[in-house]
Amino acid sequence: xxxxxxxxxxxxxxxxxxxxxxxxxxxxxxxxxxxxxxxxxxxxxxxxxxxxxxxxxxxxxxxxxxxxxxxxxxxxxxxxxxxxxxxxxxxxxxxxxxxxxxxxxxxxxxxxxxxxxxxxxxxxxxxxxxxxxxxxxxxxxxxxxxxxxxxxxxxxxxxxxxxxxxxxxxxxxxxxxxxxxxxxxxxxxxxxxxxxxxxxxxxxxxxxxxxxxxxxxxxxxxxxxxxxxxxxxxxxxxxxxxxxxxxxxxxxxxxxxxxxxxxxxxxxxxxxxxxxxxxxxxxxxxxxxxxxxxxxxxxxxxxxxxxxxxxxxxxxxxxxxxxxxxxxxxxxxxxxxxxxxxxxxxxxxxxxxxxxxxxxxx
Numbered sequence: 001x002x003x004x005x006x007x008x009x010x011x012x013x014x015x016x017x018x019x020x021x022x023x024x025x026x027x028x029x030x031x032x033x034x035x036x037x038x039x040x041x042x043x044x045x046x047x048x049x050x051x052x053x054x055x056x057x058x059x060x061x062x063x064x065x066x067x068x069x070x071x072x073x074x075x076x077x078x079x080x081x082x083x084x085x086x087x088x089x090x091x092x093x094x095x096x097x098x099x100x101x102x103x104x105x106x107x108x109x110x111x112x113x114x115x116x117x118x119x120x121x122x123x124x125x126x127x128x129x130x131x132x133x134x135x136x137x138x139x140x141x142x143x144x145x146x147x148x149x150x151x152x153x154x155x156x157x158x159x160x161x162x163x164x165x166x167x168x169x170x171x172x173x174x175x176x177x178x179x180x181x182x183x184x185x186x187x188x189x190x191x192x193x194x195x196x197x198x199x200x201x202x203x204x205x206x207x208x209x210x211x212x213x214x215x216x217x218x219x220x221x222x223x224x225x226x227x228x229x230x231x232x233x234x235x236x237x238x239x240x241x242x243x244x245x246x247x248x249x250x251x252x253x254x255x256x257x258x259x260x261x262x263x264x265x266x267x268x269x270x271x272x273x274x275x276x277x278x279x280x281x282x283x284x285x286x287x288x289x290x291x292x293x294x295x296x297x298x299x300x301x302x303x304x305x306x307x308x309x310x311x312x313x314x315x316x317x318x319x320x321x322x323x324x325x326x327x328x329x330x331x332x333x334x335x336x337x338x339x340x341x342x343x344x345x346x347x348x349x350x351x352x353x354x355x356x357x358x359x360x361x362x
Contacts, residue, residue: 027305033240034303035082036231045082046226048077049219050212054205058085060175060278061200061298065241066290067156067176069141069322071204073183081166082137083179087258089237090230091134091173098144104151107131108161109168126163133156134171134234138178152176153195173237183278193281193325200290201315202322240300248297249307255292256309260316260348264324264340272347277334278330278340283323290319 037059044055054070058081061068062273070078086093096107101325109129115122130136130151138152155161156176159166178199196202208216232240262268265282266275275282317338324337 030243030300031303032299033243037301040230040231043088043228043231044084046082046228048140049216050208051205052063055079055085056298056301057201057203057315058082059360060294060301060315061343062089062173062175062237063240063244063297063300064200064201064290064293065173066293067178067198068201069204070177070179070203071182073181073207076205076207078179078205079137079139082135087137087228088134088231090233091237092171093135093137093139094130094133095139096130097139098141098148100143100145102144102148103337104148105129105155105163107148108151108155108246109163111164124164126168129161129167131161131167131170132171133226134175136174136176138176140181141178142185142190145189146192147189147246149189153198156198157212173234173241183353186313193323196287196322197284199322200294201318203318204321244293244296244300247299247305247307249292249296253295253307253309253312254292256348257288257295257312260291260312260344261285261288261320263344263348264320272344275340278327278333278335279324280327281325283320287323288321291315294319313345316345342353 011292019324032182040059041055048055058068062085070082072078083095096102107129108131109127110126111124112127113122129296141149141152159170159172159174161170207213237269249273251310263271264275264279264287265271266279268282271282291312292307294315298311298314299305299307321337322342324340326335326337327338330336
C-alpha cells in the first residue's frame with residue numbers, strides 16, 4: 001500500500017493543495033499504516049516466532065525517529081529480528097560486533113591517503129564506515145571502550161559524523177539498535193546513565209513460551225526459507241514520522257506523562273514513599289518526551305488519531321526502566337526498575353484523575 005507520492009511531480013502538487021486535503025491525506029496514511037501494521041507483524045512472524053511486544057516496541061521507536069537498546073541473553077534472535085525488519089522496510093542494514101579493540105574510526109570511517117592516477121597528487125579521501133546505513137545493529141555495545149561508545153552515541157544524537165574538519169550527514173532514516181547481554185558483565189564497559197538516556201526504549205527480549213519454542217524448533221531446522229514482502233520504503237517511513245508529530249494530545253494526557261515522570265524522582269516532595277526508599281535517581285524530562293512520542297506512534301499503529309493514558313502506560317516500561325537508578329535497599333529486596341514502574345502505574349493514575357476532574361471544573 002502506498003502512503004506517499006511516488007514521484008516529485010506529485011509532491012509538488014501536494015504542496016499546492018489546501019490544508020483540508022493535507023488533513024485527508026494524513027488520515028488516509030493513518031488508516032493505511034494501521035492496515036499495513038498487521039501485515040508487517042505477519043511478515044515478521046514468518047521469521048520471528050513470538051516476541052510480539054518486542055516487535056511492537058521496535059516499530060514504535062522507528063516511527064518516532066529514535067533508537068533502541070535490546071536486552072537479552074544470546075540466542076533469542078535479536079540480530080535476526082533487526083535484519084528482518086530492515087528487509088521488510090526496504091532499508092539498508094549493517095551489523096557491528098563491538099569488541100574491546102574497536103576504535104571510533106572503525107565505525108565512523110576515516111580519511112585515507114590516495115594517489116590521483118592522472119595528476120599523481122596525493123589526496124585524502126573519506127572512506128565511510130559501517131555507520132553509514134539506515135539500520136545499524138550495534139551488537140554487545142557494552143564490550144567496547146567508552147571512547148568508541150561515545151563516537152556512536154554522538155552520531156545517534158547529531159545524525160552526522162565529523163572527521164577532521166569535515167562533517168558528513170548520515171542516511172535517512174537512521175536507526176541504531178544496540179544489544180546487551182544482561183548476564184555476562186565481566187570485562188565490559190557499562191553505558192553511563194547519560195548515554196543510556198539517548199535510547200528511547202530499553203526493550204527486554206525474554207525467553208519464548210513452550211508453544212513458541214516448539215514452533216521455533218520445527219521452523220528453523222527445515223530447509224524452507226521464508227519469503228518476505230516489502231511493506232514500506234524509507235521515504236514512506238520519513239513521511240509517517242512527520243505524521244506522528246502531528247497527532248493531537250489532550251491536556252490531561254500531558255499532565256499524566258508529566259506526573260508519571262516526576263513521581264520517579266525521590267527528591268520530589270510528592271514522590272511516593274516507595275520511590276524515596278528504592279530509587280536514588282529518577283527520570284529526566286526526556287523520558288516525558290518519549291512517553292508522549294511513543295504514545296502517539298502507538299495510537300497511529302492502532303488506527304487512532306488521538307492519544308490516551310493507556311497509550312502512555314503501554315510504553316512506560318521501555319521508556320523508564322533504563323532511566324531509574326535503584327538503591328542498595330531495592331537490590332537487596334529484589335526490587336527492579338520494572339517493579340518500581342509497576343507500582344507507579346498503580347498509584348499515579350489515582351492522583352491524576354483527581355487533578356483532571358479539578359481541571360475540568362475550572
